[in-house]
Ligand SMILES: [Zn+2]
Ligand SMILES: [Zn+2]
Ligand SMILES: [Zn+2]
């Protein structure tokens with residue numbers, strides 16, 4: 001039996017041996033995030049839902065390493081993907097909250113997150129990467145990313161897929177408001193797909209030019 005007793009092991013977040021400190025997110029049913037940290041231009045919030053894989057700095061750094069060489073695709077290009085993860089990606093894009101906003105999505109083709117496949121309390125799992133040579137204890141998790149464009153900026157969802165279940169590990173929010181008079185395409189940085197003019201507000205309206213700098217005439221070489 002691979003179950004390891006984990007009571008009496010200090011909580012990985014609040015270090016309390018039994019139970020949790022009042023400030024610990026483990027005991028707070030309202031808490032959505034384990035912690036929020038600065039990233040370039042915004043913040044990364046590590047979710048409680050993904051805490052099994054992210055309670056320690058070492059684990060979070062494993063996640064960062066696993067997301068280091070994402071291959072990026074744009075939904076507008078209708079990329080042909082293998083059934084796995086194509087079906088999953090398609091299902092996400094069909095959710096209105098994601099599909100309407102996704103500028104690009106990423107798949108990590110060569111790196112996996114190695115996580116302990118154990119029965120521990122997720123707040124007290126003492127299986128550390130050094131243990132991870134035991135093949136019975138290691139599970140390989142795929143990582144996907146969805147980059148969503150909103151009027152105020154970009155949200156990136158980092159999703160772990162165990163093959164059985166999927167969970168958002170972290171959500172990055174970067175402030176970058178869509179400048180005025182940018183088409184949907186240029187707002188998503190699909191500049192090559194921009195028609196050059198804005199959709200008129202009414203049938204009789206005129207098409208205003210898209211103000212994205214990609215339409216500026218290029219000077220002759
Ligand atoms: Zn705790
Ligand atoms: Zn464990
Ligand atoms: Zn553009």
Ligand SMILES: [Zn+2]
Pocket residue numbers: 182183185186191194195196197210211212214215
């Ligand atoms: Zn444009």
